[in-house]
Amino acid sequence: MTDLLERSKEPTSAGDQDAKPLYPKQITTPEQQAYFRQHAIERALERCGIELSLLDYELLNLSIVHGHATFLSRQDYRRKFFLVDHQGTPMKALYDKVHHQIITFIAPE
DSSP states (O other): OHHHHHHHTSOSSTTOTTOOOSSOOOOSOHHHHHHHHHHHHHHIIIIIOOOOOHHHHHHHHHHHHTTOSEEEEESSSSEEEEEEEETTEEEEEEEETTTTEEEEEEOOO
């Protein structure tokens, strides 16, 4: 992880010193990221009855990032609701673009 953060400070091309970094700056600490991840996994079990592994959680995150999830609505300027699919079961996820991860799951309606 440290290597990625160091590389993010490098320019994107040889002569381009004012270029934006390749990776976003670390906004949250690893402890905060772990808390959000654990909270979301617990809410998936509690509200949707689905037991997610860390890999499942990361795959659901990637489905949002890569545009495979269905956008439902916006909660505020940084949080959006998406419909994600976990092994054929649709789940409503709240994604935080600042933290770049799912922060909770909402019970199906």
